[in-house]
Amino acid sequence: MKTESRLEKVLAAGHLAVTSECGPPRGAMPDKVREKGRHLLGIVDAVNVTDNQTAMVRMSSLAASVILKQEGLNPLFQMVTRDRNRLAMQADILGAYSLGIDTMLCLSGDHTKFGDHPMAMNVHDIDSIQLIQMVKAMRDESKFQGGAEIKGAPKMFIGAAANPFADPFELRVLRLAKKIAAGADFIQTQCIFNVDKFEKWMEGVCARGLHKKCYILAGVTPIKSVGAARYMKTKVPGMDVPQEIVDRMASVPKEKQPEEGVAICVETMERLKKVEGVAGFHIMAIDWEEKVKEIVERAGLLPRPQV
Amino acid sequence: MITAERKPLEELIEYVRPYKRILLVGCNECVTVCAAGGRKEVGLLASGLHMALLKSGSAIEIREHTLERQCDPEYVDELVSMIDGVDAIMSMACGCGVQELARRFKGKPVFPAVNTKFMGASERQGVWAERCQGCGDCLLGKTGGVCPIARCAKQLMNGPCGGSTGGHCEIGEDVDCAWALIWERLKELGQEERFVEIMPAKDWRPGGGSGPRKIIREDLAE
Numbered sequence: 104m105k106t107e108s109r110l111e112k113v114l115a116a117g118h119l120a121v122t123s124e125c126g127p128p129r130g131a132m133p134d135k136v137r138e139k140g141r142h143l144l145g146i147v148d149a150v151n152v153t154d155n156q157t158a159m160v161r162m163s164s165l166a167a168s169v170i171l172k173q174e175g176l177n178p179l180f181q182m183v184t185r186d187r188n189r190l191a192m193q194a195d196i197l198g199a200y201s202l203g204i205d206t207m208l209c210l211s212g213d214h215t216k217f218g219d220h221p222m223a224m225n226v227h228d229i230d231s232i233q234l235i236q237m238v239k240a241m242r243d244e245s246k247f248q249g250g251a252e253i254k255g256a257p258k259m260f261i262g263a264a265a266n267p268f269a270d271p272f273e274l275r276v277l278r279l280a281k282k283i284a285a286g287a288d289f290i291q292t293q294c295i296f297n298v299d300k301f302e303k304w305m306e307g308v309c310a311r312g313l314h315k316k317c318y319i320l321a322g323v324t325p326i327k328s329v330g331a332a333r334y335m336k337t338k339v340p341g342m343d344v345p346q347e348i349v350d351r352m353a354s355v356p357k358e359k360q361p362e363e364g365v366a367i368c369v370e371t372m373e374r375l376k377k378v379e380g381v382a383g384f385h386i387m388a389i390d391w392e393e394k395v396k397e398i399v400e401r402a403g404l405l406p407r408p409q410v
Numbered sequence: 411m412i413t414a415e416r417k418p419l420e421e422l423i424e425y426v427r428p429y430k431r432i433l434l435v436g437c438n439e440c441v442t443v444c445a446a447g448g449r450k451e452v453g454l455l456a457s458g459l460h461m462a463l464l465k466s467g468s469a470i471e472i473r474e475h476t477l478e479r480q481c482d483p484e485y486v487d488e489l490v491s492m493i494d495g496v497d498a499i500m501s502m503a504c505g506c507g508v509q510e511l512a513r514r515f516k517g518k519p520v521f522p523a524v525n526t527k528f529m530g531a532s533e534r535q536g537v538w539a540e541r542c543q544g545c546g547d548c549l550l551g552k553t554g555g556v557c558p559i560a561r562c563a564k565q566l567m568n569g570p571c572g573g574s575t576g577g578h579c580e581i582g583e584d585v586d587c588a589w590a591l592i593w594e595r596l597k598e599l600g601q602e603e604r605f606v607e608i609m610p611a612k613d614w615r616p617g618g619g620s621g622p623r624k625i626i627r628e629d630l631a632e
Binding site: 184185189211212213214216225227228229230231232233236237248264265266268269270271273274277278280281284285293340341 | 563564565566567568569570571572573574575576577580581582587589590593605606608609610611612614
């Protein structure tokens with residue numbers, strides 16, 4: 104074991120891991136974080152805490168992670184390279200680990216253009232792969248990125264994201280290979296709606312033996328409405344929502360659509376369980392944390408293993 | 411070249427309104443090529459300012475001159491004979507030219523008439539696009555001749571983000587994904603293996619991280 108991370112223990116023991124997500128509030132509202140956390144307590148192995156997601160200012164990922172930790176959850180501290188340079192990132196990694204956070208996800212982040220501060224500078228001192236390298240060197244070599252020694256190395260279980268649905272498709276396996284070579288221990292994928300395409304990507308992943316070097320958690324999202332399905336299909340860069348999903352959502356009355364979205368999500372998970380190399384699930388129920396329990400239960404993944 | 415765009419006339423009028431006599435200085439280099447501040451644009455701006463000020467009941471005398479290169483002290487000296495009696499200078503050069511005039515003519519206010527944009531190339535008639543950010547440590551030899559620092563919206567050095575769609579960047583369909591271009595080039599060159607190599611975190615010191623930059627060529631410096 105590289106770390107004390109509960110997620111690492113679950114994965115190392117060969118269980119299908121389950122993670123979910125908590126977007127911190129847009130205000131100093133610690134109770135909101137606690138409320139979201141309560142829906143996930145005992146349901147998932149780790150909770151991703153997003154870092155100014157969609158480039159909108161929110162409570163810091165670090166602060167919200169600590170609040171969730173206090174509530175008995177295992178925060179998965181997300182960090183984007185968009186908002187701070189390598190000094191600030193390393194400082195936050197040391198701070199997070201000192202506050203009991205042992206699992207993180209390294210991302211580049213959505214462009215500021217999409218958020219509420221489009222006038223802000225995108226920092227990008229380093230990219231997501233270089234962030235993975237940095238966190239790994241901090242953990243395994245007790246080295247700061249600048250080369251100096253760290254006394255008290257932060258032992259982070261290192262995650263990264265992969266999007267099998269973005270272009271160019273032929274680079275998607277190669278980019279995953281780079282993230283793994285940089286030091287990613289686990290991967291969480293973009294939401295999977297197009298399972299055929301995901302399977303094709305996983306074939307490439309397995310052909311290179313990458314699933315043996317890193318745990319791959321398949322990302323899923325329950326869709327709340329046909330409007331949400333259409334929005335994701337047309338407006339979200341790098342998202343692949345097949346027309347049949349939109350049609351299926353449209354085929355049921357509005358009040359039944361949330362139920363249909365959950366059903367699609369559970370069916371997708373059942374199909375993904377059979378895909379070689381899938382080590383678990385990352386359920387992104389955006390502002391719908393209360394549905395995660397039902398999804399995990401219906402997917403036959405409750406109770407969570409004790410490790 | 412360094413590209414620039416003329417500032418809105420309204421902003422320029424406010425700069426010159428307090429003055430009776432100004433010197434409007436163009437540059438025959440980059441800003442001429444990108445049609446922002448060459449001889450022709452000097453003429454157009456002079457008449458624009460004249461007309462606008464006349465309309466508001468004031469008059470201004472504008473001396474026009476376009477230098478071969480406004481960022482070069484040798485050429486800027488040409489202005490010495492024209493500067494007497496001038497209340498202010500307006501420069502149509504890039505920021506380098508504006509600052510050279512300000513340095514040379516201490517007693518005169520100098521105003522920029524253009525917004526200096528980026529180092530770029532012409533994509534087609536009337537369209538210029540960013541190509542270089544002057545990072546001081548060129549990596550084009552590793553990326554198939556396409557720069558991810560200047561052309562990837564996130565300056566990613568190790569491949570496309572999850573927002574790359576159909577060859578364009580997530581920020582807009584009119585922006586190419588630099589990594590899609592890089593990958594195409596690497597394939598054409600049979601250098602696909604270059605993609606696999608991880609590019610380490612960049613040292614930004616040559617790129618301005620260590621403060622304002624200077625080149626001193628001992629063999630040429632006096």
